[in-house]
Amino acid sequence: MFDRQKRGDRAVLVLPHSRGEGDSLRRAEEFAELVKSAGAEVLGVINARVEDPNPRYYIGSGKANEVAEAARALEADLVLVDHLLTPVQERNLEKHLGVRVVDRAGLILDIFAQRARSHEGKLEVELAQLKHLATRLVRGWTHLDAQRGGAIGNRGPGETQLETDRRLLGERVKQLTKRLEKVQVQRGQQRRSRLRNTVPRVALVGYTNAGKSTLFNALTTGDVYAADLLFATLDPTVRKLENLSCGPAVIADTVGFIRELPHDLVAAFRATLAEARDADLLLHVSDAADEERERLHGVVDKVLEEIDAGDVPQLHVMNKIDLAGAEPRIERDGTGKPVRVWLSAGTGVGLELLRQALGELLGGDRVQAPLHLPLSAGRLHARLKAAGAISSETIDEHGWQLLIDAPRSVIAPLSGGDANEAQLLRELLAVAE
Structure with a gap:
């Protein structure tokens, strides 16, 4: 196994394409933008026609030799491949080229790791990266003590996670999943609050x-x-x-x-x-x-x-x-x-x-009609007000005299399951038709 560099963002790009692929130019431009977003310096670009993917390298042995020569000549420490590689292909390419290899998925994950700012976003990125990493932890890669967080393909979990074995990585995934579930419950409650406000x-x-x-x-x-x-x-x-x-x-x-x-x-x-x-x-x-x-x-x-x-x-x-x-x-x-x-x-x-x-x-269809609410319908009055459905109102000993002006889609779900409130809203909608 070659000695991995501690970090390095000097990259050679490999752009696989097939004969029938009509958007190869657009795809190449997009991959270059991804690389730019990740912060790498592009030293060279190699196009590789791939009709039948090589199970060992994906790009074929001859093209792999060409990439190896370019990486040595340009003193690159990273090869970025614009395709999803299997763990075996990625590992074989790294052995053959003598530099780190990151595929399209790893590059996108790296960009996400840089961009996440919220607690939830960071949890989601780390979880995705660890699941991606889990498929690449094979015999001989149990402890990647030479690898460091910070370079392209390595950002996110960081050094401590990358040094763990499969068991510890699995425990970390479970822990992150539970923490993310709690955050998702909180976000779901905020979302339901917006739903209740219609x-x-x-x-x-x-x-x-x-x-x-x-x-x-x-x-x-x-x-x-x-x-x-x-x-x-x-x-x-x-x-x-x-x-x-x-x-x-x-x-x-x-x-x-x-x-x-x-x-x-x-x-x-x-x-x-x-x-x-x-x-x-x-x-x-x-x-x-x-x-x-x-x-x-x-x-x-x-x-x-x-x-x-x-x-x-x-x-x-x-x-x-x-x-x-x-x-x-x-x-x-x-x-x-x-x-x-x-x-x-x-x-x-x-x-x-x-x-x-x-x-x-x-x-959509607007409801513009008067509505009388008894004083006992205070909850419905509050919901109508929160939804911005009341254009004017007066109140006396008999209740509220309201003028409703709101989309039908806003009015319909406001009863909150109460039968009396639902009946009042049905009458309102019927008058407005």
Whole structure:
């Protein structure tokens, strides 16, 4: 076994592709962006045609020799492969090349380890990394005392975890799982509180670097970090969204999606991505200047299916129209419902069109009618007020005289299971029809 370097971010990139792969150039550019986001210095790039993957190296022995020569000549201490390698292939390549080898999954995990800021995010990243590492702890790799946390592919768990054997690693995974379950319960309670308040919920989703965080900041005057990097933000942020015709809503900024997102990472981030699963509406943000945006929609939809959010209604947001040379507008379907909004989050052009579309979609049929509540219906009065459904009210010895103005979808679930309250709401909805 070769002597591993303590750290090193001087990398040679290996880009496997097949003859029928039509998007190899886009994929290469994306991998270069991933490497940039991880902070590595690219010394060289080697393309490798792979029609029948080599079970030993994946890229074939001849190409492996070429990579080894390039790594020695360029004095690289890291080889990054744009594909998911098996543990055996990764280990064989490391022996053959004499430097660390990190595949696509390991690189994405490393970026996530750098970006996580919240307690929950750090737990999720460490859990995903340890599960990934567990498949690579084989005989001869029981104690990786020369490996250090901090270099690409090694960030996250750190030196103490990487020196453990399978048993200790398994115990750590169990411990993290329990801690994460507690955090998820707390987040679930916060989410249920929002559900009880019946405030419409919106979640931003999209391919990474589409401009979700910039749009989030523009809509909420928030301060979420936004940069021209893949996975610039990782932890979800929830803010109040105001000035909509349907009344207030809450909006969540979620992690960007990418093709071949490591399965363990998707599984670990189910709690974070639950913001998308539990939303009333998804704002699917795309880069309008990207010629491959339609294909990337499919990548995002696939991840949404994986997290059980495939059935949540979507409004497509075509962002960066200033780069695409397009005009701000709302596209509607045959029924007049908004399906796509063209805007620029960076310049602010078209943001009012998005607010208009959100108001229409979240508002739906509005209930505008008077409602008399007896004094005994104090809980229902409180729920109506919390939901922003009361436009005016007076009170006397007989109870509240209210004027209701709110979406039907907000009014319907407010009874809280009480039969008398449910009957009052049914009568209100019937009058409003």
